[in-house]
Amino acid sequence: MAQKGQYIYEYPHPAVTADCVVFGYDGKELKVLLIKRGKEKEASTTAYVGEWALPGGFLDVEKDKTVAHTAARELKEETGLKLSVKDFKEVGTFSDIKRDPRERVITIAHYALVKLSAVEADTDAEKAEWFCMEEVPSLAFDHDKILRDACSRLRQDIHFEPVGFELMPEVFTLPQLQNLYESILEVKFDRRNFANKMKHFGMLTEVPEEEPRHGTRTPIKYRFDKENYERFKAKGFQLEF
């Protein structure tokens, strides 16, 4: 790591951070990963200590190949979650002159989608916590706005990319998938129409039943068909909801 206090420029430079909106889905509700802000390590003054915020942190000018690398690195450091750089999609830049009280900081917000079932155990419960979208507390800095923008970006993207793949567990049911779409888009769909459409895409493979049953009629389990997924992704498709 670089030493302190020796970086001199002819003109003022802003600090640059990358923030992460990590969405997860547990089969019932869409969730987002937040951290509790502690004492700052990198800045001489502290800000928003004890408040909830999006994971994220400063660009390492010498080491981070891109800001997506910053996002991945900081997410790992702050929450324990290890994601690949390409899992991060850019949401946008937040550069308001007063958004950080300490110095001029511009942040590039990213979002990522994870299979909650697969990663929940990896998140460091000391510092990070999964929140339902409806229960998100008020956040530090302008992170409320960043989160809102990330949600709308996700809502846009779901029309053109099979986002379900990344959020759903390996094996899932149609009602779960429908519920995810309904959570993200905040609408309700007709069961039959939803099933028809999804099946017509040909991206679902039925999985033989092996699981214990519970509560009511056991729904059919599916798995995503990787091959067709790639074909569709390449072509770009249209989810006309």
Next chain:
Amino acid sequence: MAQKGQYIYEYPHPAVTADCVVFGYDGKELKVLLIKRGKEKEASTTAYVGEWALPGGFLDVEKDKTVAHTAARELKEETGLKLSVKDFKEVGTFSDIKRDPRERVITIAHYALVKLSAVEADTDAEKAEWFCMEEVPSLAFDHDKILRDACSRLRQDIHFEPVGFELMPEVFTLPQLQNLYESILEVKFDRRNFANKMKHFGMLTEVPEEEPRHGTRTPIKYRFDKENYERFKAKGFQLEF
């Protein structure tokens, strides 16, 4: 303006720039505004002198309220074009560690749409020039990639926003509008289908003929209907081409 050589930070900071992809349409072809790079004013070393590049420049940490303000200010300084901050739409961040040979510079790319007929005279011909998309030379830095990304962003956006409004002259013909859509999307449409769709949106007002005629049958002139435009924009609409 701030003095030189006095800005000290505890950790390294990147320089931040905003670049502008300004699209214009002359009724025939989609164009983009480029500048010829001269001697650098702000950096101690020069880079890409004499090459074509996108207009843009460094964030003024103390004065620019957001990076969109940087984009607007730099565009004005470098090309003479004065656009409103809200005319800039963000394309994305380009942060590759080696994208600028001088120091670490991350840039936030923006695009803007202008009525070429209305602003062509404002562009300072000493430094700036409008290029057809097919004749764009190879550009400085990673500006080729930025331009490509801006084009695809524009192609995306045209499906959801009546982008024609911002690029077309006040009074225009349906063939001109169709040609714009074809230029942006790089496809051909059926004249009748295109006319039907546009008319059904109800955003076009016929303008009585007064112009001189030339070459062949005189096309009907239209003007955009601001009121319906706003209604549509608010609702969000779908251009299903």
Next chain:
DNA sequence: ACAAAAGTGTTAGGCCTACACCCATGA
């Protein structure tokens, strides 16, 4: 009169939407 560009309307097919009944399970 001929070539070039512009205007116009109809039809077929596909996709979205709405809708009702039966089945399996647990209480």
Next chain:
DNA sequence: TCATGGGTGTAGGCCTAACACTTTTGT
């Protein structure tokens, strides 16, 4: 046996895509 949740197919409407001929004007 009842309540809950899951599965399935069809009919109508709308939007998209394909398509040919006539009008105007300049040469």
